[in-house]
Amino acid sequence: MPEKQRYTLPTKAGDQRQLGELTGAACATLVAEIAERHVGPVVLIAPDMQNALRLHDEIRQFTDQMVMNLADWETLPYDSFSPHQEIISSRLSTLYQLPSMQRGVLIVPVNTLMQRVCPHSYLHGHALVMKKGQRLSRDALRAQLDSAGYRHVDQVMEHGEYATRGALLDLFPMGSEQPYRLDFFDDEIDSLRLFDADTQRTLEEVEVINLLPAHEFPTDKAAIELFRSQWRDTFEVKRDAEHVYQQVSKGTLPAGIEYWQPLFFSEPLPPLFSYFPANTLVVNTGSLETSAERFQADTLARFENRGVDPMRPLLPPEALWLRVDELFSELKRWPRLQLKTDHLPEKAANTNLGFQKLPDLAIQAQQKAPLDALRKFLESFSGPVIFSVESEGRREALGELLARIKIAPKRILRLDEAQDAGRYLMIGAAEHGFIDTQRNLALICESDLLGERVARRRQDSRRTINPDTLIRNLAELHVGQPVVHLEHGVGRYAGMTTLEAGGIKGEYLMLTYANDAKLYVPVSSLHLISRYAGGAEENAPLHKLGGDAWSRAGKKRRKKYAMWRRNCWIFMRNGRQKRDLPLSTTASITSYSATASRLKRRPIRHRRLTPY
Incomplete structure (x- = not known):
């Protein structure tokens, strides 16, 4: 869109300007225009995730510049389940790219901006580049993958997994859209190819792949010892096997471990602002202060309500999120442009753009x-x-x-x-x-x-499940619990089992239905299972498998x-x-x-x- 110089962009730290009279998609066209004009990245702060997603789609319509989202964890503060691996993968990819971002738009909701993140030195220190023809011991690579938090499985289906079969090593790196198949000849990578996780068929060959850690915190032995030490300094240690301290000590990461992330690092977690390049321009829509204060109040309420469980003692909110005053203190270090819908009073820092x-x-x-x-x-x-x-x-x-x-x-x-x-x-x-x-x-x-x-x-007729009933982690299931399969209806969870399909072993959920019928669901299809929400569990129906x-x-x-x-x-x-x-x-x-x-x-x- 040709620039008519209708407004001046702020350029110095602490310089603030406002643009008024914006309506509808005018905000998106304006941010796209700013991204074309500003020599540097633009960070757009949205009032919430819904607006962030809408703006992401709209802005892409009006610019060829890169437009990214920093994914939200999609969990409430102090939730007892972990973000999905795809979310962590997307976040790690964005965080890894952000410090070297030269142009484009990063869209982030207020609550995600307030969330403290892992140090960038951790991401760069644990990133690995693998090339075709590179000499690399398979045992050494497996040790590196285990240290980086990758899970060894029989068949790779999702991010953060790897599998070995003879000279082949399948790997789904965090930050990658597709998994890779490495073919070794002795201790040399003979070929690198993409493959389809659903069909397991090999696709085109590539020359290099980037490998990011599997989590936003380290999980090697040194990090586990640091976690244990800092836990003892902060909380009382319980001997119960289900206690968070005991699980991590055994190398198991319990659901919701992300809310103890600071204990895996020797220094306090930095703010997201530490990732911004020096020439970043910050733009915000809506009432930033109102959204930030609301999120801070919600977080404090969650801390007070959920911090009474001795099995899951909580870190204070300030260890995980910026306070409102800290947020605005960080914002003062950057040039900032505020987008408003109202007509602004006549001031040197204000410009009304006349959108109706x-x-x-x-x-x-x-x-x-x-x-x-x-x-x-x-x-x-x-x-x-x-x-x-x-x-x-x-x-x-x-x-x-x-x-x-x-x-x-x-x-x-x-x-x-x-x-x-x-x-x-x-x-x-x-x-x-x-x-x-x-x-x-x-x-x-x-x-x-x-x-x-x-x-x-939609390109297909996929249906979705109520997000309130989604099961995000196997730890949420107990034997005998009524569950709903998207295609087959209400059954009962009967535990986990290992089955062989197509010569490949895999983990499956076993569901029982009427007449003792059994349905085996791959762990990779956990998203098809939801909690029964139709009333008391003892009154849940038991559908007939294959019935109508x-x-x-x-x-x-x-x-x-x-x-x-x-x-x-x-x-x-x-x-x-x-x-x-x-x-x-x-x-x-x-x-x-x-x-x-x-x-x-x-x-x-x-x-x-x-x-x-």
């Missing part, structure tokens, strides 16, 4: 002229108008709809291609549009036309939905007949609206929901 909300352009399918509001707006607006949709299919659908009011938008890839007073159509994730009065430009999104958020059609009780419940829901759609169509048809509105117009609008609106976005999670 769109008028009501919602398609009124029940009216005789459903697109009348949009047509009138387009006739009166003299500048370029860009329509934004989220997929190629919906681009086609909206194009056909606009053709009914004689609008033929030109397809573009970037916002800066809209130069003259034309009508344009692009693919992107922007939720709500705006009018840029200073540039005489309008952006119209699908939600502006349909009256609600619509999202990209579970599928019948789903069919009943789908039948109700189909009936609702049929009633809507009858209502629309009757209304059309009364007004003599052409069927094609009403059908097109109704079909588009119904199809798009039922594809509402679910909260994005880092966990893949793939069938086993």
Whole structure:
């Protein structure tokens, strides 16, 4: 997007400026513009994770610069379960890259910014580079992997695992999107290849791989001894086998060990700010102070409520998170730009950019002229108008709809291609549009036309589980506990077992169903299992494996939905007949609206929901 020098960027530490009158996706376009203009990385602070994810998708629509998120642990403070391995992998990758980041945008919610992190010296000191032709003993590599916290398994399925078979070593490095297969010839790496974790089939060859530690803290013998020493200095030691101290002493990392992370380091954990390059520009949206104070209060409340368990004594919040005053003290060390929705008072540090909300352009399918509001707006607006949709299919659908009011938008890839007073159509994730009065430009999104958020059609029909019932760690299960399998319904957890499939041994969860039927679920498919949340455990049903009780419940829901759609169509048809509105117009609008609106976005999670 061409820069018109409408505002000045802060450049010195402690220099603060504000930009006002921002609405809809204007914030995303502005951050993209800033990233193109600023010679250095831009750290965007969002009020919460939901806004961080939305901004990530929107900003990518408007810039070719790198846009990253620092993943949240997706656990509440002092939770008794650990983040998923994919989350840790994503975090380690981002933290490793951040100090050398030259351009681009890092988006981080306030609570993640307040979280203390491992020292960067730990990541760099424990990173390993392996190349084709490199001389490396397999035994030495296994020792390094064990020391870095990697788990030796029979079949590699997720991050932080490795497996050995003869001259082959399979490895899923933290920070990598795919696992690798190393083929050794004596003590030399003969080949490095990617492979598919689901099919175990070897893919293309690569020349080098980077290996990051498996955790955000060290797990070697020295680190374990340091943990034990600092635990004894801080807490009372219990002899119970389930006590955190005893488990770590035996080399077992209990669920939620991340909340004792400081005990694995000899120095206090540094803030995330210590990773920022010197030329970083900090940008924030929303009320930073309000969000920070709310998170601090929530953290303190969790500490006071959960700190009474002698088996899991807690470190004070200040050991794990910055206080609000510490957060703002750190912010003063960087140039900062605040983005506001309101009109700002006239001051040297303030600039109002004149973005306005769109008028009501919602398609009124029940009216005789459903697109009348949009047509009138387009006739009166003299500048370029860009329509934004989220997929190629919906681009086609909206194009056909606009053709009914004689609008033929030109397809573009970037916002800066809209130069003259034309009508344009692009693919992107922007939720709500705006009018840029200073540039005489309008952006119209699908939600502006349909009256609600619509999202990209998923590439498959995956379903998701209520996050409150997700089982994130095997330690959360006990024998006899009722659990729900996404495909097979309610059964009982019967423990773990080792089975051989395709010549490869693996760990499986054993679930029992009615008539003593058993279902074996790979540990890698733990995400398909959730806790039973339908009432008391003793009253939980026991479904028949392969029966129709579970599928019948789903069919009943789908039948109700189909009936609702049929009633809507009858209502629309009757209304059309009364007004003599052409069927094609009403059908097109109704079909588009119904199809798009039922594809509402679910909260994005880092966990893949793939069938086993």
